[in-house]
Amino acid sequence: MLRTLFTGARDAVARVLIPDAAGTLKRAWSLRLIELAALADIILNVVPVVSDYLPWWLTLALLFGAWFARLLIQNKEAPVANQ
Numbered sequence: 001m002l003r004t005l006f007t008g009a010r011d012a013v014a015r016v017l018i019p020d021a022a023g024t025l026k027r028a029w030s031l032r033l034i035e036l037a038a039l040a041d042i043i044l045n046v047v048p049v050v051s052d053y054l055p056w057w058l059t060l061a062l063l064f065g066a067w068f069a070r071l072l073i074q075n076k077e078a079p080v081a082n083q
Helices: 002-016 021-026 029-046 048-052 058-073
Strands: none
Touching: 029 048, 029 058
């Protein structure tokens, strides 16, 4: 039941908001890196034992990578909105 609900919601979003949702998600590296930065920050703050293995600057590096991916890489691939 949940699978049907999520599939229907995904299809509705794809039709209404993002015509090429699959292609957009393939190229959404900035979103992936932001999610990884949030996950790293949560892990570093919630599980103190892991802070010995993960450097403190990991979150900053992932956020910088997201900025780099968004501004430099994805702008080269941006399609025209009217096409």
